[in-house]
Amino acid sequence: MISLTALNTLRLPAYAESLVAVRQSSGLLAISESLGDRPRVILGGGSNLVLQGIADHPLDAVVLHNQLRGIVRLPEQDGLTRIRCAGGESWHAFVMWTLAQGLAGLENLALIPGTVGAAPIQNIGAYGVELADRIEAVHAWDFASRDHVMFARDDCRFGYRHSLFKEPEVQGPWNAPRFLVTAVDFSLWPAARSPVVTGYAGLSERLGQMGIQGRPQPLQIAHAVISLRREKLPDPEDLANAGSFFKNPVVPEGLASALKAQHPGLPVYSQADGMKLSAGWLIEAAGLKGVRKGGAGVYDRHALVLVNHGTASGHDLLGLARDIQQAVMSRFGVWLETEPQILPPLHAG
Ligand SMILES: Cc1cc2nc3c(=O)[nH]c(=O)nc-3n(C[C@H](O)[C@H](O)[C@H](O)COP(=O)(O)OP(=O)(O)OC[C@H]3O[C@@H](n4cnc5c(N)ncnc54)[C@H](O)[C@@H]3O)c2cc1C
Numbered sequence: 001m002i003s004l005t006a007l008n009t010l011r012l013p014a015y016a017e018s019l020v021a022v023r024q025s026s027g028l029l030a031i032s033e034s035l036g037d038r039p040r041v042i043l044g045g046g047s048n049l050v051l052q053g054i055a056d057h058p059l060d061a062v063v064l065h066n067q068l069r070g071i072v073r074l075p076e077q078d079g080l081t082r083i084r085c086a087g088g089e090s091w092h093a094f095v096m097w098t099l100a101q102g103l104a105g106l107e108n109l110a111l112i113p114g115t116v117g118a119a120p121i122q123n124i125g126a127y128g129v130e131l132a133d134r135i136e137a138v139h140a141w142d143f144a145s146r147d148h149v150m151f152a153r154d155d156c157r158f159g160y161r162h163s164l165f166k167e168p169e170v171q172g173p174w175n176a177p178r179f180l181v182t183a184v185d186f187s188l189w190p191a192a193r194s195p196v197v198t199g200y201a202g203l204s205e206r207l208g209q210m211g212i213q214g215r216p217q218p219l220q221i222a223h224a225v226i227s228l229r230r231e232k233l234p235d236p237e238d239l240a241n242a243g244s245f246f247k248n249p250v251v252p253e254g255l256a257s258a259l260k261a262q263h264p265g266l267p268v269y270s271q272a273d274g275m276k277l278s279a280g281w282l283i284e285a286a287g288l289k290g291v292r293k294g295g296a297g298v299y300d301r302h303a304l305v306l307v308n309h310g311t312a313s314g315h316d317l318l319g320l321a322r323d324i325q326q327a328v329m330s331r332f333g334v335w336l337e338t339e340p341q342i343l344p345p346l347h348a349g
Contacts, residue, residue, distance in 0.1 A: 001058055007046045007065070009113060009236035012314045013057035014051035019043075021067050022088070024235060025182040028141040031064070039175035040064055040143075041343055044115035045090070047338045048241045049241055052314035057076065061175045064083065066117050073098065080187040082136065087117020087181045091124070093221065097187075104194030104218035105134045105186070108203075111229045113236065113243070117181040121165045123340070128200035129224050132158035136187045140179040148182070160271075161247055161339060174345050179258050190309065191218050202228060229278055232302050240308035241299065245321060246279040246336040259332060279328075282306035286327045293320040 004014040020031060039061035043049075053059035066088040069087060074082035081103050085094050091114050095106045108129035112119075117130050120138045136153045155165040164170045165179060172178045178326050189195070196215060198204040198249035206224040207216050216224075234241050251259075256268050263285065267278040283289065283303035290300035295312030296319070299305040 001055075001273055002063070004043075004046070004051055004053070004059070004063065007043060008046040008049050008051050008242075009045070009289075010050060010238060010242050010314075010317065011236075011310075012051045012308065012312065012317065013055070014053045014314065015055055016041075016061065016063045017058055017238070017263075019063040019065055021065050022180070023067050023069075025141065027088075028148075028180070028182070029146055032141075032143055032146050035062060040115055040177065041175060042177050042180050043067065044118035046238065047113035048118065050242065050314050050338075050340050050342045052312060052318070052344060054315075060145035064180065066115055068117070069290060074185065077187070078263055079193070080189060082131055083186045083188060084139075084183050085116045085186065086183050087115060089116045090114075091116050098188055098223070099219045099222055102191050103188040104191045105188040107218040107222040108197055108200075108225055109134075110222040110225045111219070116184055120156060120158075120163050120181060122161045123156075123163050125161070126229075127203055128197040130158070132156070132163075134186055136185040139179055139183040139185070140181050142179055143176070144178050149179070156221065160250070160276075166298055166319060174341075174343060186209050194218055197223070233305060234299055234301075234307060239299070242277070242303050242340045243301065244304045244339050246277050246283070246304060246324075247305040247339050248279045249282075249336060250274040250276050251333050255333065259334075270283060277334065282328045282332055282334060282336070286324070286331045288324055288327060291320075293323065298318040298324070314342075318346070 001016050002019045003009055004016055014207055041061045041063055043063050043065045068086040068088035070086040072084050074084055092111050094116055098106050108127040112124050112126060135153050138156055140149055144150045206228055210224060212220050250271055253273055253275055260266055260268055264316050267281055269276040280303045288298050291298050291304040294316040295305050295309045296316040297309055299307050318338050321338060329335050
């Protein structure tokens with residue numbers, strides 16, 4: 001039996017029957033053949049997962065651990081540099097590598113944990129930029145056809161923390177995911193011509209505090225983002241967590257206006273499909289910032305982050321999440337959806 005505790009950033013005690021390291025995309029056919037119909041799950045950096053399998057109930061699936069490595073330059077197009085990055089590379093290390101090459105576009109996404117291959121799954125985003133704004137294509141192994149396939153960006157159905165890889169009709173059940181992302185193609189700008197996105201969550205103020213006047217360099221933006229993130233979010237190495245535990249809810253305009261009238265401090269952002277509320281604000285206003293339940297807790301500096309103080313199980317953490325969902329529902333009439341993937345999912349028992 002394999003312990004998964006060190007392989008998830010919530011450091012939840014979880015086990016699996018076996019783990020297979022995926023090191024070469026050319027080896028995926030042999031892996032598929034040897035797996036046959038056995039249940040499988042895909043693991044990257046484990047930074048967006050709640051693992052429920054405990055020692056006497058290990059996860060009933062072979063864990064495929066993405067360790068595909070390599071970064072290559074593709075031919076330039078329309079003055080943009082095209083890069084293909086293998087799915088098992090560290091996301092943050094890749095962002096810093098692009099900046100060191102004088103390439104811009106990913107600086108706002110610095111310091112997001114996890115792998116490049118997982119980045120398209122929930123269309124990672126931060127500080128006004130989403131992965132979908134910067135990529136060209138996603139390459140994947142298809143366990144159904146047992147072949148390599150490619151999705152152009154516009155075929156990925158990217159949305160807020162969403163892509164087609166999260167749709168059960170496409171990706172299948174939790175223990176038989178159809179596509180394993182092997183690589184992602186990016187189109188990046190030369191630093192001098194890149195779009196600058198600094199109007200979000202204190203970024204331009206931080207650049208000002210850093211003494212940066214005028215148009216900031218992409219690397220300066222990355223450093224500002226890194227310093228803001230270090231202030232707001234716990235480093236999983238110091239305090240186990242999976243980043244934002246809930247998505248910001250998108251609600252009808254009527255409900256948003258009614259809530260805003262009652263709670264003038266509530267941040268509300270207009271979206272194409274409704275009004276986005278701040279989940280962290282709702283949790284804090286429900287009086288839950290810093291609360292603890294067993295070893296699980298709400299981070300005392302950012303209410304959107306749930307943490308493992310050391311002894312929490314997946315069950316404890318999900319119990320706390322449920323308490324938060326119910327408290328916010330009864331206070332504001334809004335149900336918070338969890339962001340990390342729960343394995344096995346709650347309905348799977
Ligand atoms: C401190 C902290 C801060 C964070 N900040 C942000 C943020 O600002 N913005 C944001 O969007 N997210 C954030 N996250 C969440 C997380 O970092 C991202 O979702 C990241 O992309 C997850 O990568 P991973 O490799 O760890 O994926 P994992 O946790 O290993 O997997 C997540 C899901 O993707 C699936 N998956 C993983 N790799 C593949 C693959 N190659 N092919 C198919 N499916 C795959 C898994 O099966 C699972 O369902 C944060 C997390 C932490 C701990």
